[in-house]
Amino acid sequence: GQNIDQPTEMTATEGAIVQINCTYQTSGFNGLFWYQQHAGEAPTFLSYNVLDGLEEKGRFSSFLSRSKGYSYLLLKELQMKDSASYLCAVRDNAGNMLTFGGGTRLMVKP
């Protein structure tokens, strides 16, 4: 099975940097995804990591350590529109299933 943990809520200031952590214990691993979800909307894809290291994409970066079962999503130069839930999801070995963490609700304040 899969067990994925991430903080429930975080608050940060506009213009700042925030790191959202995700830890997982899984019976298999074939990639980790981060999604952003605004209230009442469907999730949108942010990043994908399957090898260890940092993937950078504009203001967003994602890091993975497979040996530690750990990932983080780093958001720089925070904007008010970044207020959303951020979902960490792990894909199993067969590549068929995505298991989502509980999501982290990020609130960006002026």
Add this chain to the structure above:
Amino acid sequence: GAVVSQHPSWVICKSGTSVKIECRSLDFQATTMFWYRQFPKQSLMLMATSNEGSKATYEQGVEKDKFLINHASLTLSTLTVTSAHPEDSSFYICSARGGRYEKLFFGSGTQLSVL
């Protein structure tokens, strides 16, 4: 990029009626689609995996007779909530795998309110 269309976006119905939600992959073929349910301020919970041309695979605790899934073609899966009750009120989202990394593309979701 790949697009998944979900319809309707929202629906209000009376208790005891049935509601059908459609999920279409617009520019790619999806042999597998997934149906999720989401309660307010909670994460996505997988309900079932929809396989084209075969029976859906339901997650534990999901009533297959209540949530009917049909995946008749490579671009269309439907979820029918039968005899809906107020506790079925929720946000339902479909998704399909495709594109780079075989990531999930999500439909826009359907907000179901059962009165």
